[in-house]
Amino acid sequence: DAGITQSPRHKVTETGTPVTLRCHQTENHRYMYWYRQDPGHGLRLIHYSYGVKDTDKGEVSDGYSVSRSKTEDFLLTLESATSSQTSVYFCAIGGPDDQPQHFGDGTRLSIL
Amino acid sequence: GEDVEQSLFLSVREGDSSVINCTYTDSSSTYLYWYKQEPGAGLQLLTYIFSNMDMKQDQRLTVLLNKKDKHLSLRIADTQTGDSAIYFCAEDRPNDYKLSFGAGTTVTVRA
Numbered sequence: 001d002a003g004i005t006q007s008p009r010h011k012v013t014e015t016g017t018p019v020t021l022r023c024h025q026t027e028n029h030r031y032m033y034w035y036r037q038d039p040g041h042g043l044r045l046i047h048y049s050y051g052v053k054d055t056d057k058g059e060v061s062d063g064y065s066v067s068r069s070k071t072e073d074f075l076l077t078l079e080s081a082t083s084s085q086t087s088v089y090f091c092a093i094g095g096p097d098d099q100p101q102h103f104g105d106g107t108r109l110s111i112l
Numbered sequence: 113g114e115d116v117e118q119s120l121f122l123s124v125r126e127g128d129s130s131v132i133n134c135t136y137t138d139s140s141s142t143y144l145y146w147y148k149q150e151p152g153a154g155l156q157l158l159t160y161i162f163s164n165m166d167m168k169q170d171q172r173l174t175v176l177l178n179k180k181d182k183h184l185s186l187r188i189a190d191t192q193t194g195d196s197a198i199y200f201c202a203e204d205r206p207n208d209y210k211l212s213f214g215a216g217t218t219v220t221v222r223a
Contacts (some may be wrong), residue, residue, distance in 0.1 A: 041201060043200070104154055106154050
């Protein structure tokens, strides 16, 4: 949907290990976002990007970093995963204002 | 308040209308969205409304917006089993790149 591919779709790893999630878009959109989804919280923004090498923090950015070296790719890295980062992670493109955000299919990440 | 609020659960009989309600936070929000999430899937944009509109209709979906009360609703006519999903309301606050989401309403359609 909307030319967004997230990889991997599922991952199980151990506490303390680094993890990188990838979002790839084919829409050439300037804005990209990483959200996490947890029960009772809806979706909360982790980081977003408004262009190559231009990123900023969202409301739950602690423990996460991002990089965007190309328009089409936005990477989310957990430097040292913790169990509290077990979640479903969604990438989105689009916005702001009159361009709705469209979401990828998500990555289910479990930290044991 | 600071949070977008939705009721958590709605049960509806097949063929009836469903109404999902949402209270958003910022009367200056320009766009308000409804997304649908089926089990194990991502969020699908269902519809959205610009803040200068009171109503938007798209086939079985009707969105009503009351700016004075900051209330948004989604009505699904002739609800089908395929409408069983979680529905998220989201607002696009001015000067804020992110969308602010409610916790989602789980709609269960019973035969």
